[in-house]
Amino acid sequence: MKPALYAAAGIRHYCRFETDGRISVHTYRIRPRHETYLHVSTFETEIDVAEPWPIKVPIKKLTPRYL
Numbered sequence: 001m002k003p004a005l006y007a008a009a010g011i012r013h014y015c016r017f018e019t020d021g022r023i024s025v026h027t028y029r030i031r032p033r034h035e036t037y038l039h040v041s042t043f044e045t046e047i048d049v050a051e052p053w054p055i056k057v058p059i060k061k062l063t064p065r066y067l
Contacts, residue, residue, distance in 0.1 A: 003028070007035040013052045023059050 006014055007030055014037070016026045024044045028037040029051070041049070047057045 003037050004035075006030075007037060015047075023062060025059065 003014070010030075012030045014028050016028070018024045018026070022044070024042055025047050026042050027040045027047075027049055029040050030036075031038050043059065045059055047055060047059060049055055
């Protein structure tokens with residue numbers, strides 16, 4: 001439901017964080033003609049994206065101590 005609301009609001013990019021035992025990050029980009037999202041990539045050790053702005057972050061820096 002949330003991705004459909006993001007698309008309707010015109011949000012061009014979003015990330016989804018999964019914390020099932022460890023952190024993985026999934027990035028998505030909007031397909032404007034369809035108002036749906038395209039899965040761009042999945043990261044498990046380091047987030048490294050160029051859009052909407054360049055960012056490189058080791059996931060271990062984001063991991064809570066209990067994971």
